[in-house]
Amino acid sequence: MPSAAVNLLGMPQTELEALFDTFGERPFRARQVMRWIYGRSVLDPALMTDLSMDLREKLAATAPMNLPVINTVRKSADGTVKWQLDVGQNQAIEMVYIPEPARGTLCVSSQVGCPLNCSFCATGSQGFNRNLTAAEIIGQVLLARQELGTGDNQSPITNVVFMGMGEPLSNFRPVVQATNLLVDDLGLGLSRRRVTVSTAGLVPQIRRLSKLSNVSLAVSLHAADDELRSQLVPINRIHPIAELMEVCWEYARETNAKSITFEYVLLDGINDSVDHARRLARLLVNRPASANLIPFNPFPGSAYRRSPAAVIDRFRQVLVEKGVMTMTRRPRGDDIEAACGQLAGRIHNRVRKPLGTRRSGLEGSSATL
Ligand code: SAH
Numbered sequence: 001m002p003s004a005a006v007n008l009l010g011m012p013q014t015e016l017e018a019l020f021d022t023f024g025e026r027p028f029r030a031r032q033v034m035r036w037i038y039g040r041s042v043l044d045p046a047l048m049t050d051l052s053m054d055l056r057e058k059l060a061a062t063a064p065m066n067l068p069v070i071n072t073v074r075k076s077a078d079g080t081v082k083w084q085l086d087v088g089q090n091q092a093i094e095m096v097y098i099p100e101p102a103r104g105t106l107c108v109s110s111q112v113g114c115p116l117n118c119s120f121c122a123t124g125s126q127g128f129n130r131n132l133t134a135a136e137i138i139g140q141v142l143l144a145r146q147e148l149g150t151g152d153n154q155s156p157i158t159n160v161v162f163m164g165m166g167e168p169l170s171n172f173r174p175v176v177q178a179t180n181l182l183v184d185d186l187g188l189g190l191s192r193r194r195v196t197v198s199t200a201g202l203v204p205q206i207r208r209l210s211k212l213s214n215v216s217l218a219v220s221l222h223a224a225d226d227e228l229r230s231q232l233v234p235i236n237r238i239h240p241i242a243e244l245m246e247v248c249w250e251y252a253r254e255t256n257a258k259s260i261t262f263e264y265v266l267l268d269g270i271n272d273s274v275d276h277a278r279r280l281a282r283l284l285v286n287r288p289a290s291a292n293l294i295p296f297n298p299f300p301g302s303a304y305r306r307s308p309a310a311v312i313d314r315f316r317q318v319l320v321e322k323g324v325m326t327m328t329r330r331p332r333g334d335d336i337e338a339a340c341g342q343l344a345g346r347i348h349n350r351v352r353k354p355l356g357t358r359r360s361g362l363e364g365s366s367a368t369l
Contacts, residue, residue: 008033009043009065009142010134010177013186023058033059034186041146043067067143068093068136080333083147084345087112087136091129092346093165095140096338097148097157103194104148105159108140110175111166112345116200118220118233120265121341122299123165132166134177141188159194163218165343168197169205179215192216198263203239206247214255218292219248221262223271224279232271245283252288259288259325265341266312267296268305277318290325297331297339 008016016030032050036042043066045051045059068085071092075081081097093109112129114121141160148156160182162168168175175197181187182195198218199206206217221241223229229236236244248260262284266272284291293316296306307315312328319326331339 006063007065007133007135008059008063009037009067010136010138010174010181012177012180013184023055025055029055031186037065038142038181038187041142043142065135067139067146070143070147073147074336074338076333076336076338078332078335080336080338081148082333082336082338082343083144085140085143087132090346093132093136093140094338094343094345095144095164096333096343097144098332099156103158104156105161106141106144106157107161107164108137109164109166109343109345110137110162110168110171114166115170116167116233116235118200118222120222120232120267120296120302120304122302122337122344123341125299125301126344131171132174134174134181137174137178138181138187141182155188157188158190159196160188160190161196161198161218163196163198163340165345167200167202169199169202169209172205172208176209176212179213183215196261200233200235201239201244202235203243203247206244206251210251210254214257216257216261217248217251217255218261218263219244220265221280221283222265224276224283228271232267241283248289249287257288259290261290261292263292263294265294265296266307266315268307268311270304272307272311272315274314274318277315278322281319281322281324284319284324285322290327291319293326293328294340295329295331297334297342299337299342299344 006019013030013034016033017027020029036048042048045056048056068087071084071086073081073083079099083095084092085095087093091112093112095109096107098105111131113127114123115128117124145155145157162175179195179197182190183192192215196216196218198220200220220233222232226236226240229241252260293312295312296304316326316328333339
């Protein structure tokens, strides 16, 4: 029996099988345990009644499974729910549930804070503390499912998007483990099209992801020229637009994706002119791409304003006329600071480096890839 505690939550099936092998158990125990955890939300080994008493005791002693602890819950007038979750050491993350008539989307966090420091994002302005583990990521989904109840025997969560706090691709391995469990039949069993990883544009990691996973990809573009994008999304200074677009088309080819979603936050007077729209159209037209326009959501201390509705509409019109599939995201939960870019959690002991040393900061967080 291994002495160190292990966390079964978030563990891939192959690792679970290897663990049970060390217990002298058969590999099918892994499947049984996964059905309890992900199928029935049972995390207490004592309740896993198809395991032997002996194995249940071993698991209880070596593999405690805990979900994140809820600090606060806030519900928006539009039905959106935001949870602030305690992830230990006085750190908190946020998770948001967005109900719509035909689907329910859970927006999960991948890091405590974010190392990327995009100029219009509340999470980035807070700094970075640490990566979440696969258990903490998949734990958010299990917790939300528990909290929301099962309604008409149907899970209220049909879609999971990695658009909460953090840059998912700078926490690569745990995020891939979590996405695999989301689409695995022994996990949550979601369709790969209903799981979306959103990235600010970490090119090498997008390439790696295309070999390991085929979930949907969203890319936070926000500007179609390098000068402006480097101001808004500083990672652009390391991976400029041409390189980013190339790897996106590669991702679409490798994963057989119909389209990559390009997110574009509309900032009043900054990136919202007809000319900006034309430039964006040139990047996306005749490609496996769609544009997702996001009205800017303000947060305390933010330097930008939301573009007026007429400007957003004009921007959309230009894209549509050029033949780019475009939708405008309706802000949800902005009355409870749950909308895109408003998630701030509670971050202490931040370790963000000043911009000049960002490269080394990033390498630090991707050293575990
Ligand atoms: N780091 C990842 C995922 C987190 S953000 C990424 O960059 O994609 C999810 C989306 O919200 C991104 O497109 C992000 O650019 C956008 N966003 C950030 N701040 C925002 C704000 N204040 N208003 C509207 N959208 C914002």
